[in-house]
């Protein structure tokens with residue numbers, strides 16, 4: 001396994017560890033990788049354009065208003081050119097700029113205009129790293145989807161000891177190697193996923209229905225996260241205000257029956273994530289006309305069970321997806337009940353969330369979940385944005401799929 005034929009843009013920030021970029025460039029230059037670099041104004045105090053250019057064999061970009069090359073609009077073209085952007089070292093100051101969405105020089109403008117993933121490699125004094133302001137920025141940037149490696153614990157250039165030391169060029173190289181290994185594998189395998197999201201509506205008459213408070217956000221974010229990993233994703237979503245994304249095949253449904261039909265049509269897939277809050281019951285008969293309010297009491301409405309989509313998928317003999325993920329919204333005994341559900345429904349992972357507390361779960365931008373696998377291993381993701389939780393869930397799914405794929409072949 002090695003990094004081959006990739007285009008990597010390295011942004012070199014103003015930290016004492018900047019000189020280590022030369023070792024990383026040397027490692028990456030093997031196997032036909034092309035490297036372009038941007039040197040920040042402070043970065044230039046620590047490493048010279050000449051040494052970088054000697055290794056990369058490319059000019060070093062520095063100025064956003066470069067008269068010679070801005071005819072090509074570097075701040076756009078550099079990120080379009082790259083397969084991955086690495087910021088090394090990522091200083092405390094640089095993270096502040098990114099978390100504020102600044103575009104005040106070439107490096108920050110390229111990042112803000114980027115359509116690529118960005119790997120941050122922080123390096124700073126331990127006090128700078130553990131400062132609340134820095135930690136707040138790290139949290140914001142992780143929410144935004146930036147990737148991080150390090151920092152490590154160790155002795156620093158200033159003589160102090162603690163967390164803040166930059167990961168070594170070897171460690172960074174291994175991270176990049178693993179990153180592209182997964183990306184290429186996913187690309188070559190043409191993995192497909194289906195995600196169900198949102199509520200369903202079961203009409204009792206032409207205008208009234210039984211439903212629930214699900215917004216569909218968590219499933220929607222999972223579909224985006226899987227798609228970002230290179231997986232062809234179909235999202236089957238109940239009534240919601242979320243805007244369809246071009247890169248995701250979106251099928252809008254209203255009732256549980258419609259969702260079931262669309263799920264069947266989307267098979268076969270490799271991954272199925274059932275995050276929709278599907279109504280368990282539907283009226284046996286929908287009243288032809290609107291129930292009148294002048295009745296003193298409503299004639300009783302009889303319900304029957306809807307099809308269990310999760311069970312249909314995980315017990316499907318012909319087209320069982322390789323990874324079936326269920327959701328378990330509980331108000332008590334979260335883990336115990338979720339594990340029971342996973343066993344009963346025969347799924348591979350269950351995402352358990354406690355919906356008894358306000359401010360997370362249903363109809364909120366936040367969630368807190370436990371990802372439990374069929375061996376009972378549990379990964380707790382503390383309260384965070386649903387997009388962040390979705391990325392974590394997608395990572396676990398992918399790791400499981402890749403292990404399964406390795407064992408399968």
Ligand SMILES: Cc1cc2nc3c(=O)[nH]c(=O)nc-3n(C[C@H](O)[C@H](O)[C@H](O)COP(=O)(O)O)c2cc1C
Pocket residue numbers: 012013014015016017040041042043089090091092093094123124125128
């Ligand atoms: C000798 C020296 C070493 C420095 N090392 C670091 C460092 O390791 N990490 C860091 O966050 N800032 C460090 N700084 C402060 C940054 O250089 C400063 O915040 C700068 O504005 C960062 O520029 P950038 O945002 O382009 O990376 C150092 C400053 C000096 C003078």
